[in-house]
Amino acid sequence: MVRSEAEAQDVVQETFMSAFRKLDSYRAEAPFRGWLFRIASNASLMRLRTRRRRPEVSMVLRRPSCSEDDCHQRPVVDLRPLVSKSLEDEEPGERLRRSTDALPDKYRSVLVLSDFDHRAMKEIEEELGLSVSAVKTRLHRTRLSIRKDLEGYLAGQV
Amino acid sequence: MLRCDAAVDMLLDAHDGTLSSQGRQALKGHLSQCPSCTAFQRSYEHSITLTAQALAVKLPTQVSARIYTGMTQRFRRECAQSPRTDGGSRSC
Numbered sequence: 001m002v003r004s005e006a007e008a009q010d011v012v013q014e015t016f017m018s019a020f021r022k023l024d025s026y027r028a029e030a031p032f033r034g035w036l037f038r039i040a041s042n043a044s045l046m047r048l049r050t051r052r053r054r055p056e057v058s059m060v061l062r063r064p065s066c067s068e069d070d071c072h073q074r075p076v077v078d079l080r081p082l083v084s085k086s087l088e089d090e091e092p093g094e095r096l097r098r099s100t101d102a103l104p105d106k107y108r109s110v111l112v113l114s115d116f117d118h119r120a121m122k123e124i125e126e127e128l129g130l131s132v133s134a135v136k137t138r139l140h141r142t143r144l145s146i147r148k149d150l151e152g153y154l155a156g157q158v
Numbered sequence: 159m160l161r162c163d164a165a166v167d168m169l170l171d172a173h174d175g176t177l178s179s180q181g182r183q184a185l186k187g188h189l190s191q192c193p194s195c196t197a198f199q200r201s202y203e204h205s206i207t208l209t210a211q212a213l214a215v216k217l218p219t220q221v222s223a224r225i226y227t228g229m230t231q232r233f234r235r236e237c238a239q240s241p242r243t244d245g246g247s248r249s250c
Contacts, residue, residue, distance in 0.1 A: 009221060013229050017236070063166045064198060071162030072194035079204035096212035115206050116213045121174065140170045147205035 001044040001112045003101055011047060015040040037117060045127065048105045059107055059141045062148040077151040092153060099149045103142060110138045111146075160188040165195050169202050 002008055018039050019026075026035055064072045082092050100108060109128065113119045114135075119127070124135050165188045171177040172185055189196045 005221065009225050009228065012225050013232060016229055017232060020233075063163050064194070066161065066163045071192075072198070076194055076197035076201055078197065079201045079208065082208055083204050092208075093212045096208060097215070100209065100213065111209065112213065115209045121176075136170055140167065143170070143202065143205060143209075144166075146209055147202055150205055150208065151201065 001041065001109055002047050003108075007047060011040060011043045014043045018043065041113060041117060041127065045109060048109060059104065059138075059145060061141055062144040077154050079147070079150055079154065082150065082154065092150070095153050096146070096150065099146055103145070107138050107142045107145075110135055111142045114139050115143075159191075160184050162188075162192060162195050162198075165189070165192070166198060166202075169199055172199075173203065173206065 002011055015036065019036055022039070026032070064074070064076070067073070100111065103111065110124060113124045113127065114121075121132050121135055124130075125132050128135065130138075165185055168177055168181055168185045171181065177185065189199065
């Protein structure tokens with residue numbers, strides 16, 4: 001979420017130190033992993049709030065272009081060939097990580113909490129202090145932007 | 159009939175399972191007649207899967223080691239700064 005490896009290391013350290021200090025508040029009936037992830041994402045969000053703002057990048061809504069009576073003026077590229085690959089070291093994985101790294105913080109944090117941490121909308125809303133509709137708008141824009149980037153990547157590969 | 163752009167804007171709620179029954183019906187009706195939107199929906203779902211995969215990067219071994227070293231140093235520092243309440247030796 002914080003993008004830089006050095007900052008991520010600090011966040012992990014803060015997370016474990018904080019978890020150690022708050023261990024008394026951990027309720028055994030809740031999954032420990034989830035509790036730890038929540039501390040980590042709070043630490044990450046705290047860093048995003050306090051650090052110098054990155055220059056704002058405009059996030060255009062990247063839906064298929066529609067005219068009055070027609071839509072999908074270009075064919076939709078099938079992303080299935082990428083799904084079967086391991087993205088860890090592959091070029092498309094790197095491309096995807098670059099795309100997510102380039103996102104403005106306010107879009108990236110929503111994406112990470114939703115599509116990586118699998119948090120519920122209500123949780124994201126509370127954690128980021130946003131309305132559900134604002135979370136949904138950001139998430140939709142971000143997903144469409146990433147989908148478009150992957151489509152561009154695959155189209156360029158063919 | 160639902161327009162394609164409106165159908166695309168329903169995909170988030172459809173994915174989350176929060177689309178109203180009326181919305182689900184409208185989207186289903188549109189997708190049954192629009193192969194491009196069906197393909198678009200598939201690629202939207204695939205991009206979500208791919209994002210989750212790409213962000214789940216394994217931590218390099220040297221990073222784990224650096225985090226461990228950093229934590230040990232911080233723990234010792236915090237422990238040294240914390241006041242002793244019982245007059246005895248610190249357990250940390």
